[in-house]
Amino acid sequence: DIQMTQSPSSLSASVGDRVTITCRASQSISSYLNWYQQKPGKDPKLLIYAASSLQSGVPSRFSGSGSGTDFTLTISSLQPEDFATYYCQQSYRTPFTFGPGTKVDIK
Amino acid sequence: EVQLVESGGVLVQPGGSLRLSCAASGFTFSNYWMSWVRQAPGKGLEWVANIKQDGSEKYYVDSVKGRFTISRDNAKNSLYLQMNSLRAEDTAVYYCARDRIVGVSYSFDYWGQGTLVTVSS
Numbered sequence: 001d002i003q004m005t006q007s008p009s010s011l012s013a014s015v016g017d018r019v020t021i022t023c024r025a026s027q028s029i030s031s032y033l034n035w036y037q038q039k040p041g042k043d044p045k046l047l048i049y050a051a052s053s054l055q056s057g058v059p060s061r062f063s064g065s066g067s068g069t070d071f072t073l074t075i076s077s078l079q080p081e082d083f084a085t086y087y088c089q090q091s092y093r094t095p096f097t098f099g100p101g102t103k104v105d106i107k
Numbered sequence: 108e109v110q111l112v113e114s115g116g117v118l119v120q121p122g123g124s125l126r127l128s129c130a131a132s133g134f135t136f137s138n139y140w141m142s143w144v145r146q147a148p149g150k151g152l153e154w155v156a157n158i159k160q161d162g163s164e165k166y167y168v169d170s171v172k173g174r175f176t177i178s179r180d181n182a183k184n185s186l187y188l189q190m191n192s193l194r195a196e197d198t199a200v201y202y203c204a205r206d207r208i209v210g211v212s213y214s215f216d217y218w219g220q221g222t223l224v225t226v227s228s
Contacts, residue, residue, distance in 0.1 A: 043218035050212035091213035095168040096154040
């Protein structure tokens, strides 16, 4: 199975900050990488697919980059509604696997 | 509006069985692969299984192979997960998700609200 890791596991940031989350795959997954946002008690929401494509309706302050084994999710200017947990997920092969998550909270 | 509504989650004893359902609306269900994804309390997300549009292909995570069966009824716009030989580690919120394939990209673009399965004596 392809293992996904994320760093950091949590971070504290202020509104307006630029935030970067890193995701690493245990083997090359090309661009088969998605990012999701999950708020407490809610279902996950797709933010980025194919490593860098913005899902319809997602604010442009979210962006993704990377290929192969290393990927990043960037929030250019953190907004109050962005405090949540973020997961990366590989869709290169089954079983599809998620990273352990990065919790973004208020500093 | 795309809607996915799960049901069937309850408290069940170890070794027991349960069938989860997911009612889909707002899109042509028969055109999409579908998945089940679970989340243990306070933990991360784990993909469980998916099924092709016509049910001819199914894939599972190793931890549920031989115990869980994914199925669908396109006439009823419904997805199912039959869960047998349940273990404490199967305790989780189970989400139904629509699989979206765009070119070579595969993601989960719509999710239900989840249904809680608790396995405990």
